[in-house]
Amino acid sequence: MMTVKRALCLSLFLLMTVVGSSAISAVILQYHHIGEDTPRVTTASVPEFTAHLDWLAENDFEVIALDELIARRKNNQLSTADTIASISFDDTSKTICTEAWPILYQRRLPFIIFVNTEIMEVANNTQCSWQELQQMEKTGLLTVGNHSHTHRHMTDRSGFNSYQQWLKVMREEVVIAENILREKLSSVKKIFAYPYGESNERLQYVIEQLGYVGIGQQSGAIGNTTDLTNFPRFPLSGRYADLEKLEDKLLSLAMPLRAQNVEASNNDEQGPILTLMLEDGFDKQVQCYLGTGEAIDTQQNKRQVIASYPHKIQAGRNRYNCTAASDLAGRFYWYSYQWIQQ
Ligand SMILES: [Zn+2]
Structure with a gap:
């Protein structure tokens, strides 16, 4: 039962294996x-x-x-x-x-x-x-x-x-x-x-x-x-x-994530708060965008990236796309979080 409750919790923290x-x-x-x-x-x-x-x-x-x-x-x-x-x-x-x-x-x-x-x-x-x-x-x-x-x-x-x-x-x-x-x-x-x-x-x-x-x-x-x-x-x-x-x-290149966390915002006037924890040693600047292409406020403190759209989100299918330049010419790290806004 505890596990079900944990899965229900929108702030479930997904710990992942760190390899590669x-x-x-x-x-x-x-x-x-x-x-x-x-x-x-x-x-x-x-x-x-x-x-x-x-x-x-x-x-x-x-x-x-x-x-x-x-x-x-x-x-x-x-x-x-x-x-x-x-x-x-x-x-x-x-x-x-x-x-x-x-x-x-x-x-x-x-x-x-x-x-x-x-x-x-x-x-x-x-x-x-x-x-x-x-x-x-x-x-x-x-x-x-x-x-x-x-x-x-x-x-x-x-x-x-x-x-x-x-x-x-x-x-x-x-x-x-x-x-x-x-x-x-x-x-x-x-x-x-x-x-x-x-x-x-x-x-x-x-x-x-x-x-x-x-x-x-x-x-x-x-x-x-x-x-x-x-x-x-x-x-x-x-x-x-x-x-x-x-x-x-x-x-595109896989965003090197150690963990991710999504929290529903406390009010209707803001999108969910996405937190990415990046692998040790990853030193690239990450920028996140709403699915429409609009850049959203993205705060990065070393390996931690926090992004949230500061306005009301339209009902239906939405996504945040987070990207970062790589050392490889023309190739970008790419991570996308999709959700259904009620
Ligand atoms: Zn189908």
């Missing part, structure tokens, strides 16, 4: 549809997708399966020499099978699809079929992750009588999907992508208790101290598919 040092770059690419006929905001065209993969090859990125990236993070094996990328798809758009798959297979690139299972239960020619997923699995290139059963907004507790009831239903979302996936497929990993990338500490606690690693869609690179319940990813669809805008992201 700065300038680690491992990134996860996030896609939904590949092609022309699907909503632009969640679609990368075939030429864009191909350009992204060409760029990774030209820049000597090692493309590895996401479970392998997670294993290296858990074992503190991400090193400063690495440039690593993992490819991920959310949902099971038919275009993954028809458009992306031939390209990935030709290049023998591993990838993961996060499957929400309810939609798979009805015949639907806009989705990959179980058979198609099974065929891709047989090559060893596809692994499958959990994306909940119904793809609901999981942080939304409205309509639930109690926290306990919400908790029970959220656990079922994960467990039902896992059972269906294990029945149908052979490459299922305990990796969970939050629908819409939306999570909070309560949900991250659920995911951790079920033995999963949690994947968000806040931007950022992954290092040996990245939170295993909320890995960042770079969405590369719509206006984010443009290669020019992409290079900064794919070359």
Whole structure:
């Protein structure tokens, strides 16, 4: 019970292992549809997708399966020499099978699809079929992750009588999907992508208790101290598919964090207070921005960085992006904190 209460507390302090040092770059690419006929905001065209993969090859990125990236993070094996990328798809758009798959297979690139299972239960020619997923699995290139059963907004507790009831239903979302996936497929990993990338500490606690690693869609690179319940990813669809805008992201470096802390502010006229504790010896100046790009007051005292937006935050999805220049030309440390403002 104490643990639940701790997870409930917004000021939970996440202590992380201190290993390695700065300038680690491992990134996860996030896609939904590949092609022309699907909503632009969640679609990368075939030429864009191909350009992204060409760029990774030209820049000597090692493309590895996401479970392998997670294993290296858990074992503190991400090193400063690495440039690593993992490819991920959310949902099971038919275009993954028809458009992306031939390209990935030709290049023998591993990838993961996060499957929400309810939609798979009805015949639907806009989705990959179980058979198609099974065929891709047989090559060893596809692994499958959990994306909940119904793809609901999981942080939304409205309509639930109690926290306990919400908790029970959220656990079922994960467990039902896992059972269906294990029945149908052979490459299922305990990796969970939050629908819409939306999570909070309560949900991250659920995911951790079920033995999963949690994947968000806040931007950022992954290092040996990245939170295993909320890995960042770079969405590369719509206006984010443009290669020019992409290079900064794919070359970003993991902010070398020892710990992070988020406190809700005491009043409605201020955003949450984000505290970052950086690794020993990190001497770069960090600046944080609201998701809109507006610079926010960022106080840094040696390794401690405190940032908070001093005005009312709009309801809905928000983020703080914190960056710092590195010693590597054109490459920046990047950390993003995303939350849903009620
Ligand atoms: Zn999704």
